[in-house]
Amino acid sequence: MGNVFSSRTGVIVVGALIGVGAAVLQYLGNPANMGICVACMERDVAGALGLHRAGVVQYLRPEIMGFVLGAFIAALIAREHKPRGGSAPLIRFFLGVFAMIGALVFLGCPWRALLRLAGGDGNAILGLLGLAAGIFIGIQFLKRGYSLGRSYPQKPLSGWVFPALMVGLFLLLVFQVSFSPGGPIFFSQKGPGSQHAPIWISLAAGLIIGGLAQRSRFCTMGAFRDVMLIRDFHLISGVAALLIFAFGMNLILGQFKPGFAGQPIAHTDHLWNFLGMALSGLAFVLAGGCPGRQLFLSGEGDMDAGVFVLGMIIGAAVAHNFALASSPKGITDFAPPAVILGFVFCVVVGITQRDRG
Amino acid sequence: MTTKRIDARGLSCPQPVVLVDRAVQEGNTDLEILVDNEVSRENVLRMAARRGLKTDVRQEGQDTIIRATRA
Numbered sequence: 001m002g003n004v005f006s007s008r009t010g011v012i013v014v015g016a017l018i019g020v021g022a023a024v025l026q027y028l029g030n031p032a033n034m035g036i037c038v039a040c041m042e043r044d045v046a047g048a049l050g051l052h053r054a055g056v057v058q059y060l061r062p063e064i065m066g067f068v069l070g071a072f073i074a075a076l077i078a079r080e081h082k083p084r085g086g087s088a089p090l091i092r093f094f095l096g097v098f099a100m101i102g103a104l105v106f107l108g109c110p111w112r113a114l115l116r117l118a119g120g121d122g123n124a125i126l127g128l129l130g131l132a133a134g135i136f137i138g139i140q141f142l143k144r145g146y147s148l149g150r151s152y153p154q155k156p157l158s159g160w161v162f163p164a165l166m167v168g169l170f171l172l173l174v175f176q177v178s179f180s181p182g183g184p185i186f187f188s189q190k191g192p193g194s195q196h197a198p199i200w201i202s203l204a205a206g207l208i209i210g211g212l213a214q215r216s217r218f219c220t221m222g223a224f225r226d227v228m229l230i231r232d233f234h235l236i237s238g239v240a241a242l243l244i245f246a247f248g249m250n251l252i253l254g255q256f257k258p259g260f261a262g263q264p265i266a267h268t269d270h271l272w273n274f275l276g277m278a279l280s281g282l283a284f285v286l287a288g289g290c291p292g293r294q295l296f297l298s299g300e301g302d303m304d305a306g307v308f309v310l311g312m313i314i315g316a317a318v319a320h321n322f323a324l325a326s327s328p329k330g331i332t333d334f335a336p337p338a339v340i341l342g343f344v345f346c347v348v349v350g351i352t353q354r355d356r357g
Numbered sequence: 358m359t360t361k362r363i364d365a366r367g368l369s370c371p372q373p374v375v376l377v378d379r380a381v382q383e384g385n386t387d388l389e390i391l392v393d394n395e396v397s398r399e400n401v402l403r404m405a406a407r408r409g410l411k412t413d414v415r416q417e418g419q420d421t422i423i424r425a426t427r428a
Contacts, residue, residue, distance in 0.1 A: 082394060084367065087369065142371065147372055151367045153419070217396055230404065230407075232407065
């Protein structure tokens with residue numbers, strides 16, 4: 001064995017660390033109840049690159065790069081870096097697109113749903129219930145033999161492409177390159193995109209969490225799935241630790257403000273908070289991991305996970321360009337049809353993609 | 358008793374575990390599971406332990422072969 005982090009204690013320690021880290025990152029400047037949010041941060045990256053023009057959510061978040069590179073380094077050290085790919089990449093891309101659309105209707109990934117709850121945002125309860133419901137639907141497909149097929153070993157250097165992309169993004173952040181007047185890279189002057197912890201602290205937090213999460217296999221979707229599918233409480237103990245420690249840290253730092261109305265970067269449309277996250281949960285099950293886990297897998301050399309991440313980034317661009325993403329004022333007119341379209345896509349994938357009977 | 362072979366190489370989480378669980382529920386008590394990554398190995402071993410199976414692991418090139426039998 002020799003991997004202490006994949007033990008029950010290990011996954012609890014990692015969950016606790018993410019919870020504490022997120023609360024501290026918020027304290028140091030990240031947006032409220034968004035110390036860490038993989039979906040939101042990828043959305044900010046999409047904005048910084050000019051893929052969408054929502055001026056308040058544009059920043060090259062070093063946490064994202066840290067997650068991938070931390071996992072990459074940890075996997076290299078542990079000799080677990082294995083380039084692999086070829087398991088229905090285009091389907092995974094669109095699962096990523098719709099996962100992001102669902103997440104931006106709710107306004108957060110599963111990590112942020114937990115952090116919002118830990119910060120007192122009651123709307124997160126609807127999101128988490130939706131997440132569980134979406135995962136439950138996905139499990140029904142798994143039980144009927146759902147599979148996107150095998151991935152196959154790839155040539156050694158192919159596993160370096162995604163980490164190299166992250167290094168490139170980090171360099172763009174450090175040098176703040178402007179490619180043309182009024183063009184990218186964009187950095188928000190106001191709104192959530194303008195709120196961020198110091199670059200090197202964000203990067204360090206990302207690297208540490210990425211490395212430890214790679215070792216522990218921390219995954220929020222997997223946590224709920226394993227409880228429902230095989231009554232395995234291994235991963236969920238890490239998720240519980242995240243929630244409890246983020247809550248404790250928020251109390252200490254004075255960041256706990258209970259209620260439903262007026263919560264930061266959140267809305268109170270219960271139905272669509274539920275359905276948005278349900279769509280995401282379903283897409284995560286079909287793709288085999290929550291957004292955080294997909295980043296860590298990308299770092300390990302999983303090129304299919306990398307395609308899912310790119311799908312999420314494009315999904316963020318679609319969500320903002322086509323006015324699908326919610327704002328604190330609520331959902332948009334286009335959100336319901338987009339979420340329904342996402343469900344149709346996921347259900348068709350769930351039914352049609354299967355191995356044997 | 359025949360050995361039930363499961364090739365779980367390249368399958369994403371949680372399919373290796375689902376395949377093992379299904380095989381156990383079908384009454385198989387002698388399984389040989391092929392995995393090609395550390396995560397699948399850990400997950401299959403944890404599942405086998407929970408189902409009361411005794412496991413024996415050996416490495417063959419890039420593949421890990423897990424033999425799980427009813428103790």
